[in-house]
Amino acid sequence: MRPRAAILLAAAALALSASGARGQQIIADLSRHLVAITTGFAGAEVLLFGAVDGDGDVIVTVRGPDDDVVVRQKSQVNGMWINTQSVTFAGVPGYYAVAATKPLDEIVTNPVAEREQIGAARLRLVPEANIPPDRAETFRRALLRNMERTGLFQARTAPVRFLGQRLFRADIVFPANVPIGRYTVNVYLVRGGQVVSAATTPLLVSKIGLSAEIFDFAQDRGISYGIIAVAFAGLAGWAASRVFQRG
Amino acid sequence: MQVYLPIAEVSVDAFLLLGLGAFVGFLGGLFGVGGGFLMTPALILIGIPPAVAVASGANQIVASSISGAISQWRNGNVDGRMGLVLLVAGMAGTILGVVIFRLLQRAGQIDIVIQFSYVILLGAVGAMMTLEAGRTLLRRRSATRSQGKLHQHFWVHRWPLRMRFRRSKLYISAIPPAAIGFIVGIMTAIMGIGGGFIMVPAMIYLFGMPTLTVVGTSQFQIVFVTAATTLLLAATTHTVDVVLAILLIVGGVIGAQVGTRAGQLMRGEYLRGLLALMVLAMAVRLAYDLFATPADLFSITGGR
Numbered sequence: 001m002r003p004r005a006a007i008l009l010a011a012a013a014l015a016l017s018a019s020g021a022r023g024q025q026i027i028a029d030l031s032r033h034l035v036a037i038t039t040g041f042a043g044a045e046v047l048l049f050g051a052v053d054g055d056g057d058v059i060v061t062v063r064g065p066d067d068d069v070v071v072r073q074k075s076q077v078n079g080m081w082i083n084t085q086s087v088t089f090a091g092v093p094g095y096y097a098v099a100a101t102k103p104l105d106e107i108v109t110n111p112v113a114e115r116e117q118i119g120a121a122r123l124r125l126v127p128e129a130n131i132p133p134d135r136a137e138t139f140r141r142a143l144l145r146n147m148e149r150t151g152l153f154q155a156r157t158a159p160v161r162f163l164g165q166r167l168f169r170a171d172i173v174f175p176a177n178v179p180i181g182r183y184t185v186n187v188y189l190v191r192g193g194q195v196v197s198a199a200t201t202p203l204l205v206s207k208i209g210l211s212a213e214i215f216d217f218a219q220d221r222g223i224s225y226g227i228i229a230v231a232f233a234g235l236a237g238w239a240a241s242r243v244f245q246r247g
Numbered sequence: 248m249q250v251y252l253p254i255a256e257v258s259v260d261a262f263l264l265l266g267l268g269a270f271v272g273f274l275g276g277l278f279g280v281g282g283g284f285l286m287t288p289a290l291i292l293i294g295i296p297p298a299v300a301v302a303s304g305a306n307q308i309v310a311s312s313i314s315g316a317i318s319q320w321r322n323g324n325v326d327g328r329m330g331l332v333l334l335v336a337g338m339a340g341t342i343l344g345v346v347i348f349r350l351l352q353r354a355g356q357i358d359i360v361i362q363f364s365y366v367i368l369l370g371a372v373g374a375m376m377t378l379e380a381g382r383t384l385l386r387r388r389s390a391t392r393s394q395g396k397l398h399q400h401f402w403v404h405r406w407p408l409r410m411r412f413r414r415s416k417l418y419i420s421a422i423p424p425a426a427i428g429f430i431v432g433i434m435t436a437i438m439g440i441g442g443g444f445i446m447v448p449a450m451i452y453l454f455g456m457p458t459l460t461v462v463g464t465s466q467f468q469i470v471f472v473t474a475a476t477t478l479l480l481a482a483t484t485h486t487v488d489v490v491l492a493i494l495l496i497v498g499g500v501i502g503a504q505v506g507t508r509a510g511q512l513m514r515g516e517y518l519r520g521l522l523a524l525m526v527l528a529m530a531v532r533l534a535y536d537l538f539a540t541p542a543d544l545f546s547i548t549g550g551r
Contacts, residue, residue, distance in 0.1 A: 039490070042249035042258045072355050074544045080363070080537050083355045083546070142545030149543075176251065176258035211253035211490075218254055218485050226481025229489050230474045233309035233496060240500035241314030 025053040025197035026189040028060075033201075035174055036208035046172045046203065048099075048185065056191035057100065057107040058160045059118055060170050062203070064095030064152070065181030068128075071139045071146070087139040088128045094179035096120050096147070099158035099170040109193040116188065116195060120144055120153045151175035180205050254488035255299040261494060263293065268307070268498025275311060275499070276506025277513075278522045283308050283440035283473075284372070286495070288365050288529060297361050298352065299488050301439030302480040306492040308441045308473040311499050316466040324463025326414040329456070332421050333428035333446070333464070337472040340432020345479050348437055352484075355548065362533055364438055369530035372444055376523035384520065415456045415464075423453060428468065435476045441469035 028050030035044045048060055069092040072083040098119055100107065108118060117123050125143060127136050147153035152175065160170040172185070183203040188195045207215055218225045250261040267289055275282040283304055290300035319325055351357040406420030427449045431442035443465045450461040481487040510518065 037251060039251055039253075040249065041251040070355065070548050072546050072548070074541060074546070080359070081539075081541055081544075082359055086355055139545070142543070143547060145543065146545060146547040176249070177256065207253065211251055214253040214489060218481065218487065218489075222482040222485055223478070225489075226478035226487060229306050229481060229487050229492060230309055230477050232489070233306050233477070233492065234313050234470075234474070236493075236496050236500065237310035237313035238317065240310075240504070241317070244500075244504045 024199070025056075026058070026187055026199055027051055028185070028187040028199055029201055030172075030185065030203060033203055034208075035178070035203065035205040037178075037180065037206065037211060038209050039211050041176060041211070043176045043178075044174045046174070047169060048172055048187070049167070049169045050187055050199075051166045052168065052189050052197075053166070054189075054191075055165075056189045056196065057102055058162075058168050059101075059104070059108065059188040059190055060099040060158075060160055060172075061116075061118055061186045061188075062095065062097045062172050063093045063184045063186070064179055064205070065093070065183070066091040067094055067179070068092070069143060071143050073139070073142070087131060087136070089125050089140070089143060090128050092125060092143065092147075093123065094181065095152050095174070095183065096123060097154040097158065097172060099160045099172070101160045101162065101168070104157055107190050107193070108188075108195070112190075112193065112195055116186075116198075118188070119157070120148070120155060150177060152177065152179075174205070178205055180207055250490065250494070252295070252299075252488050252491050254486060255295050255303075255491060257294055257296075259293065259295070259491075264491065264494040265498035267293070268495035269502035269505075270498075271495075272311060272499035272502025273506035273509070274502075274522065274525075276503040276508075277510040278506075278518055282311065282499075284365070284368065284438070284444070285526075285529065287361075287439040288369075288533060290491075291361070295488075295491065296486075297358050298348070298484060298486040299491070301348075301361070301437070302477065302484065302486040303488045303491045303495070304439035305435060305473045305476040305480065306487055306489070307495040307499060308439075309470060309477060310496040311503060312441060312466055312469045312473070316463075316470045319463035319466050322463070323414075324459050325467045326412055326456070326460050326464045328410065329412045329415055329417075329424060329450075329460075330464050330467045332410070332424045333431075333468045334471050336425035336428030337432035337435070337468060338475050340429035340434075341436045341472060341476050341479055342432075343429075344433040344436025344476075345483055347433065349484065359537070361438060362537055364434075366530055366534045366537060368438070369526050369533070373523050373527035373530055376519060377527065380517075380520035380523050412456075415454070415460050417454060417456060419454060424450075427453075428472075431468075432472055432476075435472050436480070439476075441473055443469055 028048055031047035035046065052058060068088055068090050070086050070088050073085040074081040075084045104113065104119055113119060114122050125140050127139060144153060148155045158170060160168055162168050183205060185201045185203055187199050189197040248261045249258045251258045271282040271286045287300050287304045291297050351360050406422050408421045409418060410421045411418050427446060431445055434440055434442055446465040447461055450456045451458060477487055
């Protein structure tokens with residue numbers, strides 16, 4: 001991995017010197033643009049590398065595909081804890097992570113972080129229905145807390161490391177439960193609390209191979225899938241009883 | 248060894264699933280029960296989404312009950328007509344169960360309904376079994392069994408729509424068997440169980456069927472209702488995970504054979520007492536989750 005990373009970084013530096021003339025002060029790329037969820041998938045790590053022109057700090061955000069999320073609140077009914085209230089949030093990223101060279105509040109001003117949605121707590125998460133602001137805030141916090149617990153929102157700011165003056169790298173960690181879809185990786189060059197340059201690179205998380213085929217088959221041809229599942233179970237049960245009867 | 252379950256969309260240790268399948272299969276072989284009522288809650292406890300646990304559990308029961316059903320059929324212990332009545336009603340129940348399942352899922356109440364149903368079911372079954380095992384242990388010496396009358400008339404004999412069930416030597420209304428089949432069908436779709444432990448006592452005590460025919464007929468019914476449930480859930484909710492089912496089946500068939508052999512070495516009443524305690528423990532655990540203050544009052548669904 002190390003020699004390969006060095007080559008990638010060298011390439012990034014070369015590419016930056018070529019693009020520097022056009023005013024692009026930060027560039028970045030990923031060690032791969034596809035995270036393949038195969039049958040043995042148990043999470044993945046992707047290396048992000050890049051280069052900056054001039055000094056400043058680097059922030060990296062990774063945002064997964066948006067989806068609707070329902071947040072439910074339990075309350076006690078006859079002694080039992082039952083879901084009694086729910087609030088739907090639209091456009092919630094299925095994954096969110098942030099990495100930076102220093103703690104976020106030391107390098108970027110709050111309005112800028114809000115505008116660029118840097119940090120999970122600053123994601124724009126607005127409930128669909130009109131509810132009082134304090135209720136909305138309670139549910140928004142619950143949403144963040146639950147996403148952090150499942151590992152899909154990373155509460156901690158991961159490190160971005162400089163190698164020398166211009167080159168930097170960061171590791172993006174994906175847990176086993178990452179949703180499939182298109183991800184966006186943003187890199188920001190920050191100087192004096194302001195974003196002076198930014199770049200975007202895409203990343204695809206996709207089911208590949210057997211697990212993808214099984215999933216597609218189950219979705220597209222449910223009846224055939226069901227027949228095969230039942231037939232397999234029936235055959236396995238029958239075969240096992242025959243084998244063990246003889247033994 | 249981690250394996251990614253394509254439908255459940257979680258990564259689980261393959262040996263954990265094989266072990267779980269083997270353990271439930273072992274219990275099945277040991278006690279002569281299907282084990283669906285232990286499998287589904289266990290899968291939920293290790294983090295499989297309830298909908299996937301129910302559907303894949305139903306698929307696994309097809310495998311675990313088919314060999315028994317085949318040998319029962321060969322030995323002539325299946326009352327075909329009774330089986331058919333149970334089956335037709337069971338399919339109707341399954342369809343209704345799938346509809347209920349989807350409605351509850353949309354309302355966000357499915358987990359609680361599954362959990363609550365299991366608390367009631369496991370609590371009742373466990374308590375009955377404990378009493379029964381305790382009584383047997385106490386009265387082992389005074390073995391006086393009252394001989395059942397050949398021509399006992401239950402209330403079910405007076406209802407309309409009477410049918411003759413030749414193999415069971417019965418002439419009773421078709422409504423009660425249909426009702427039992429229907430209820431078991433609903434439970435299969437919502438809870439991922441075969442329902443043998445409901446059908447068996449119902450057929451013995453409510454209809455007065457001979458025990459041998461009861462066991463054969465319920466095995467026959469379970470194969471078809473779980474197969475229908477698997478098919479329906481695969482076609483509508485797409486929640487059958489074959490990778491999960493295969494691992495459980497492989498573990499299950501091995502466990503069942505070991506269990507059957509072990510069962511021949513141990514005394515029946517101790518076995519039943521042991522199973523009863525396990526069922527009760529499971530009920531207590533699930534009830535605790537239902538009544539204890541959760542660590543987080545908020546939960547999220549959709550989007551994952």
